[in-house]
Amino acid sequence: GEDVEQSLFLSVREGDSSVINCTYTDSSSTYLYWYKQEPGAGLQLLTYIFSNMDMKQDQRLTVLLNKKDKHLSLRIADTQTGDSAIYFCAESTPSNTGKLIFGQGTTLQVKP
């Protein structure tokens, strides 16, 4: 089946690292994504990883993928107050329909 789960809330201090976790069930997922949503706004694509990769780094963002455990994480280094938002994990299906399956989102609160 298709299901993506995330913890609902994470609070960190400014300057610390944040780690947001996600698990998925579809072992045939081809790509896994992280999106950011600020209040009242649409979704901003942060990064994505192909399912045969273990890690991808992009400036302050590091994505780790454990395909065996179907676990994905997003690490934000030196977290800033502007990083406060809801973060969504999503997986794509191999059916070529363009369908993305999203988790329920993790609210990241960054305290000064």
Add this chain to the structure above:
Amino acid sequence: DAGVTQSPTHLIKTRGQHVTLRCSPISGHKSVSWYQQVLGQGPQFIFQYYEKEERGRGNFPDRFSARQFPNYSSELNVNALLLGDSALYLCASSFPERVEQFFGPGTRLTVL
């Protein structure tokens, strides 16, 4: 370049009415996807269109329909509105051979 644009920004309708939401993709993008995001949840896939053809459909009733025009813009139509249709409706566009989907700011629909 302009991002994905959607109109209107907000909309209030009553039960039983019909609504049309509009989306213009990023220039050069030929695929458009529609998602419904109910408050507190992740987006749910409704449709994807590519070259005016429906390529994928999520688990939504026939009251939901869409189409894509020769300029690749798209409309989402919802008939016989229910209270549960109240949500943020998001449009995303992509190149057909690329995996990134870029989202617009959404249309907030309230059904009274």
